[in-house]
Amino acid sequence: MPGERLTVRTTSEIGRFPGAAPPTRVELTIQNEGEKKREEGGCLWWLRKMCPCCCKHPNATSYDVTDKVEFTKLPTPAAIVDPPKPKPENGELSVCSVDLLSSKAGQNRQEHHTDLYHGDELILRRGQTFQIEVELNRPFSTDTDKLYLELKTGSLPLVSKGTHVIIPLVKHLEDERWEAKIVEQNGNKIKLSINSPANAVIGLYELTVTTSSLKGDATTTYTSSKNIVMLFNPWCEEDSVFLDNEEERKEYVLNDTGRIYYGTEKQIGARTWNFGQVQAMKSNEFFSSLYEMPPSGRGDPVNVVRVISAMINAQDDYGVLVGNWSGDYSDGVSPTAWSSSVEILRKYHSTNGTPVSYGQCWVFSGITTTVLRCLGIPSRSVTNFQSAHDTDVSLTTDVYLNENLEPIDYLNRDSVWNFHVWNDCWMARPDLPPGNGGWQAVDATPQETSQGTFRCGPASVNAIRSGHVYLKHDTPFVFAEVNSDKIYWQRNLDGTFKQIYSEKKAVGHCISTKAVGSDKRADITSLYKHEEDSEEERIAVETASRYGSKPDVYSTPVAEDVSVEVKVDGEGPRVGADAQLKILVKNLSSQPRQATIHSQVAVMYYTGVLKGTIKKEQMPVELSPNEEKTIDWVLTYQQYQSQLVDQAAFMLTLCGRVTETKQVLANQTTFRLRTPDITITPIGDAVVGKEMAAKITFTNPLPSTLKGVVFRVEGLGLQEGHEVVVGDVGAHSKVTLTEHFIPSQPGPRKLVASLDCEQLSQVHGVADIVVLEQ
Numbered sequence: 001m002p003g004e005r006l007t008v009r010t011t012s013e014i015g016r017f018p019g020a021a022p023p024t025r026v027e028l029t030i031q032n033e034g035e036k037k038r039e040e041g042g043c044l045w046w047l048r049k050m051c052p053c054c055c056k057h058p059n060a061t062s063y064d065v066t067d068k069v070e071f072t073k074l075p076t077p078a079a080i081v082d083p084p085k086p087k088p089e090n091g092e093l094s095v096c097s098v099d100l101l102s103s104k105a106g107q108n109r110q111e112h113h114t115d116l117y118h119g120d121e122l123i124l125r126r127g128q129t130f131q132i133e134v135e136l137n138r139p140f141s142t143d144t145d146k147l148y149l150e151l152k153t154g155s156l157p158l159v160s161k162g163t164h165v166i167i168p169l170v171k172h173l174e175d176e177r178w179e180a181k182i183v184e185q186n187g188n189k190i191k192l193s194i195n196s197p198a199n200a201v202i203g204l205y206e207l208t209v210t211t212s213s214l215k216g217d218a219t220t221t222y223t224s225s226k227n228i229v230m231l232f233n234p235w236c237e238e239d240s241v242f243l244d245n246e247e248e249r250k251e252y253v254l255n256d257t258g259r260i261y262y263g264t265e266k267q268i269g270a271r272t273w274n275f276g277q278v279q280a281m282k283s284n285e286f287f288s289s290l291y292e293m294p295p296s297g298r299g300d301p302v303n304v305v306r307v308i309s310a311m312i313n314a315q316d317d318y319g320v321l322v323g324n325w326s327g328d329y330s331d332g333v334s335p336t337a338w339s340s341s342v343e344i345l346r347k348y349h350s351t352n353g354t355p356v357s358y359g360q361c362w363v364f365s366g367i368t369t370t371v372l373r374c375l376g377i378p379s380r381s382v383t384n385f386q387s388a389h390d391t392d393v394s395l396t397t398d399v400y401l402n403e404n405l406e407p408i409d410y411l412n413r414d415s416v417w418n419f420h421v422w423n424d425c426w427m428a429r430p431d432l433p434p435g436n437g438g439w440q441a442v443d444a445t446p447q448e449t450s451q452g453t454f455r456c457g458p459a460s461v462n463a464i465r466s467g468h469v470y471l472k473h474d475t476p477f478v479f480a481e482v483n484s485d486k487i488y489w490q491r492n493l494d495g496t497f498k499q500i501y502s503e504k505k506a507v508g509h510c511i512s513t514k515a516v517g518s519d520k521r522a523d524i525t526s527l528y529k530h531e532e533d534s535e536e537e538r539i540a541v542e543t544a545s546r547y548g549s550k551p552d553v554y555s556t557p558v559a560e561d562v563s564v565e566v567k568v569d570g571e572g573p574r575v576g577a578d579a580q581l582k583i584l585v586k587n588l589s590s591q592p593r594q595a596t597i598h599s600q601v602a603v604m605y606y607t608g609v610l611k612g613t614i615k616k617e618q619m620p621v622e623l624s625p626n627e628e629k630t631i632d633w634v635l636t637y638q639q640y641q642s643q644l645v646d647q648a649a650f651m652l653t654l655c656g657r658v659t660e661t662k663q664v665l666a667n668q669t670t671f672r673l674r675t676p677d678i679t680i681t682p683i684g685d686a687v688v689g690k691e692m693a694a695k696i697t698f699t700n701p702l703p704s705t706l707k708g709v710v711f712r713v714e715g716l717g718l719q720e721g722h723e724v725v726v727g728d729v730g731a732h733s734k735v736t737l738t739e740h741f742i743p744s745q746p747g748p749r750k751l752v753a754s755l756d757c758e759q760l761s762q763v764h765g766v767a768d769i770v771v772l773e774q
Helices: 107-111 246-254 283-292 295-299 301-312 341-350 361-375 461-466 475-483 535-545
Strands: 025-031 039-041 095-099 122-125 130-136 145-152 164-167 179-186 189-195 203-213 220-223 228-231 257-264 267-274 321-323 356-359 379-389 396-401 415-427 438-443 456-460 485-491 497-503 509-514 521-523 562-567 579-587 593-604 610-623 628-635 649-658 664-672 679-683 692-699 706-715 719-729 734-741 747-756 763-771
Touching: 025 719, 095 203, 095 220, 107 122, 107 130, 122 130, 246 361, 246 379, 257 361, 257 379, 257 415, 257 509, 257 664, 267 341, 267 361, 267 747, 267 763, 295 301, 301 361, 301 415, 301 438, 301 456, 321 361, 341 356, 341 361, 341 706, 356 361, 361 379, 361 415, 361 438, 379 475, 415 456, 415 664, 438 461, 456 461, 456 475, 461 475, 461 535, 475 535, 485 664, 497 664, 562 593, 562 649, 562 664, 579 593, 579 610, 579 649, 579 664, 593 664, 610 628, 679 747, 679 763, 692 747, 692 763, 706 734, 719 734
Parallel strands: 122 228, 321 356, 396 485
Antiparallel strands: 025 039, 025 734, 095 130, 130 189, 145 164, 145 203, 179 189, 203 220, 203 228, 257 267, 379 415, 379 509, 415 438, 438 456, 485 497, 509 521, 562 579, 579 628, 593 610, 593 649, 649 664, 679 692, 692 734, 706 719, 706 747, 747 763
16 A cells, blocks of 8 residues: 555575576555555565476375385586596596586587576487587597596486496497597597487486596596486487477477466466476486486386376475465465466475475466476477366266256266366377377376376377277376266156266367467367267267266267357456356247246356355246247346455356256356456666666456555566565555566567465466567
């Protein structure tokens, strides 16, 4: 409120993070209705520099015998500086120094597409040659001298497991093997070109160079003070993550920002997410996450993705993020407040692997995208609208009604989330029948266990589309999310149930991801399922159902001549105003029809869990032959104002029976109240090293005060992510925040802001800023 000051943090809490700098200053004003603007100022707090160390907590306990592994530490060279040059005796050959040619501007990093990563290690992609320079104490002679390299990863490197690699010196390099060749010799210096196979174990390697005479005596060994990082290589045709499209590689591997979709199928919202995989990586700590799996398994992206799916959530293994769907985030951060993976991973590492509070599906997905892209696995965040959660492996979404066609809450364990966000990642699947490679669904949100651990995937999207749910991993669960039928069951007087209605198009709508090369939404529903109600789609559903817990659920469809549906006009209702929808009832017959439609609306978490019913009513309907009737339905602000939860979502349930034919009418529609956007206006020229500003504005849409408002602002290459504590914002008041900062990286950049408070969620904004070279 006017007159209050921003929360001031001490200078000891201010830090630096590669690729961005803190804002030079921040100005804040809150303009209440009928009041003049008053200016506030203050300092911001910053978390110290970190990297995304995704390793499990050392106290974690696994009860999954098949996946139990021993925790091992990273290989750490004994010295952090080049060792002293050895003193040769009797002309023996020894190494004086090794230059890994690891400069970001050098040939290695440029050719391996790792020049954007922070850190001075040699960051490489497997299946591709690289070069190093070795300085010897005298010129090398192929007639009298012998030299070979060794790479080791893990605490117990073994040649048989591919974690101890011996690289011989050869005259001609061949593909698919570790070899080295002298390509240049100048005095005591030699330049080596080294080849790695496309199935090499990824991770952090220690390099040693061994020299001797051809007879094998007078051996000396030199250990490099720097490590070598090996990543997957989507540019290499032999690598199982190879992606044959340069624009897609730029999008799904190198792009450090993206869009994540939310809301409902009729009101799709989008928010910008900073993945920040190149800023987040500090290799010697990042790869500790992979030491939770057998070293030999780190060459297989299927194994790596499966481990990461479990490690992102903290449900059972001290992973990165704690899930919370309760609506109470008082001891952490609201999931809707995050807009960056970097901030979460930084916090996780700075607290020595303490899980961060809190996240929901889009946050789990954002972090998963960051980690997979960082490792070189093409990935993207995917949103499924009307996403089913099948709890009994029936591969159907079951709705149980009593004798009066009212929902039986304690039996309705299955749910349909307004939306759910997971990930696609790209890889070959040699462990599955041909045709099941390509995009694989992986989900880090803790919903159900898989082999005793909360994780999901990778599941072949092609297998999901075809209903081949017997193929691993976790394909039945993902199939049910996108293509299960909603089956309505009515309780008989004797307590048994009969199937009264089957809704074939209830789930799996508008499956969305960010388009390649633009901020537009790409609809990828056709990748996950055939066209609704087509013969191919029905075959897939029936094929899948045979492997579920209710294989005999399908019966002959009931003929229908009356239909009911709900329509939302335009972009839909806004928070703070009345919600107005239209119920459309059609009589497709040549005879009159009568029915009574029972409606009830409940506040709903986006996961499909209902908080409680807030309105019920009955609507008698009389229809002439072939008549179409529209019923106006209204939920007033006064009816819902004190009931809102995350995402401001509702479920409207309609049930009824046609008097003449006994046909059952059933429809469930979810809708949300749209929240206002944050407006971001750049001020001044955007030039590297030159201060500029951005004005951030937001207007409270509610006729009540917002409590404890906090802004989060971040721009990769513009400024570090930070909080601005605003406090209370009065009814319909306007907040203006001016950020001053100095861009550090040229090119197209995005400044992202989000708002966090108890009464509103999913409030965010983004500005595109093109930064010029100085």
